[in-house]
Amino acid sequence: MNNIFLITKREFLTQVKKKSFIILTLLAPVMIIAFGAVIGLMFKANESHSIIEVVDKSGLFKNQLKSNDKLNYVFVSAADEKSKINNLKGNESLDGILILPELSGQNYDDLEKNSRLVINSKIGFDTKQRIISDITNVIKKEKIKQLGIAETQLDNLDKGFTLKTINVSENNKEDSDLSFGVKTGLSLVLMYVTFMFILIYGVRVMRSVLEEKNNRVVEIIISSVKPFELMMGKILGVTMVALTQFIIWITMSVIGALVLNTGFNSIQKNVPGGNEEMMSKLDIAQIATQVSHSLLELNFPLIIGVFIIYFLLGYIFYSSIYAAIGSAVDNETETQQFTLFAILPLTLGMYGSFSLMNNPDGPLGFWLSIIPFTSPVAMIARIPFGVPIWQLALSIVLLLGTTVFMIFLAGKIYRVGILMYGNKATLKELWKWVRG
Template sequence: MNNIFLITKREFLTQVKKKSFIILTLLAPIMLIAFGSVIGLMFKANESHNVIQVVDRSGLFKNQLPSDNKINYIFIPAADEQAHMKTLKHNESLDGILILPELKNRDFKDLQNNIRLVVNNKIGFDTKQRIINDINNVIKKEKIREMGIAEKQLYDLDKAFTLKTINIAEGNKEDSDLAFGVKSGLSMLLMYVTFMFIIIYGVRVMRSVLEEKNNRVVEIIISSVKPFELMMGKILGVTMVALTQFIVWITMSVIGALILNTGFTSIQKNIPGAGESITEKLDVAQIATEVSHSLLELNFPLIIFVFIIFFLLGYIFYSSIYAAIGSAVDNETETQQFTLFAILPLTLGMYGSFTLMNNPDGPLGFWLSIIPFTSPVAMIARIPFGVPAWQIALSILLLLGTTVFMIFLAGKIYRVGILMYGNKATLKELWKWIRG
């Protein structure tokens, strides 16, 4: 046991003292924010501003098509249509001419079928769809007016409402849309973090084992400690590295959120109604308070407990597989045929967990959170929504038992494979090592 502690300490200190670890730990959140900002700027930079001239032969659309920073509608007389058509091809300040035909016998369908947009270059799908929606909105208003219905009356008929949900199993607690959104966001965050940490640090264990094996350093180490102690020391050491990095990132995220929240005062939200925009100013502090209230209503002690247990057990479970793979091969190229056995079940659990948002207590959610190969991510995805205690206990027992069994199998493979050179490990060969 003392040897495992010493190896764990050595592995931990070796990793955290590296400049790459310190730089990545401190810069990763900043890089992530910067990456998101760049993606947002790319979408913004790719937005187009189109100038569209409109020939309204029906007189129905005059001053009814809304212009903004994406589309600018300019109405021109029908008599000037041909003149503008001739100069359209070489007019760089104009993107197209929208021809709205005459409305005959109040036949709106015929009008829509004969609308044409002549362009001098390609326009985006979003721009085309925006023009269609603007035209349809005008036609819709005209049809409503003909039926003698005020637009405000129609808006009142279509006005949505919020259905209050009261869960008697949780002490008659009201489950609002905001609370559901908070639970969904927390669920996806915890699930994705667990998935990424298991993959990233599991591969790190495998590479560490492979590096020592290729450098023949392990031959010296094995003379002092047992192979099983070496394997467990490596796994636990990298586990501590992962937890350290995770704690630093969480701390930086909380501090960053507190700083950013003080920099905003209000946001605006437009709600269409009665032909105009009703602008509501929502105080960010109020939104933050509501989100915080929803978070505080969650059973955080249970969520943290389940997260830590399933994160650690899931990590040790898959790291044992990666350690066995690293000891069974001679180079990283050969690891590809074996790493699929570790990646596929975990990936299945993650993508399967996306469906849990609609029905956390469904059969798929139950089995994904019970089967040990998928439970490290699926149970963490379910826990913010509430999981029966017996399911949590059953899942932990199954994962714990499977983890111990996997450590045993990995130890068998590690004991033989760590000293094997030049022999390509096959599934048949691995089975012999396990049996031996």
């Protein structure tokens, strides 16, 4: 046991003292936020503002077809239709001409059949759909007017219904759409982080074992410690490194939520009325405040505790597999035939968990969070929505038992494989090592 502690300590200190670890730990949250901002800017940069000239022969659309920030309608005379179309090609300041024919006898089918959009170059699919939607809305209003329905009545018909949801299992707390969105976002982040870290640090354990085996350093090391102690020391050491990063990131996230909550509350109190720009900032501040409130209302001690337990057990479980793989082969090329057994269950758990967002307590969510191969990812995805205590306890017991069993199997393979050279491992060979 003392040897395992010493090896764990050595692996941990070796990793955390590296400059790359310190830089990555401190900058990773900033990099993730910056990456999201860049993606958002890329989508924003690809948006286009289209100018469409409209020839409205019926006069129906002139005062109802409204321009917006992405689409500008410019009405022109029907007498200029041919000249406008002839001069359209090569006109960089104009994207297209919308021809809307005369409306005879309220025959909207003929209007639709004879309407056409002449374009200068290719326009985006969303732009075309927006034009269609604008025309459809105008025609819809005209049809409603013909039925004798007033605009105020129409607005009343279109008025949505807001249903307040009270969750009795959470002390009669109101479960709003925003709260559900925050839970979904947190669920996706925790699930993806767990998935990526188990893979990244599991592969790191495998490569460390493989490197020591190829350098023959392991032959010197196991003269002082048992192979099992060496394997567990490596796994636990890297586990502590990952856990240290998580604790730092969780602390930064909670502090960030508290600071944003305080800051946006202050903005709401000090923003004067009557200024559109300032009111827009106020709307953003209100949304950000509601998001931070929803985050802080969650049972963070439970979520963090469950997250740490499942990450530790899941990581040790899969790292044992990776350590066994690293000891059984002689080079990274040979690892490909075995790493699939570790990647597939995790991937199944992650993609299966996407379906849990709409029904976290459904049968798929239950089984994915109970089966040990997928529970490290699936249970993390469910926990922000609330999980019955008995399911949580059963899942942890099964995962703990399976992890201990996997450590036992990996130790058997590691004990033989770490000193085997030039012998290409097969599943049949691995089974012999386990039985031996």
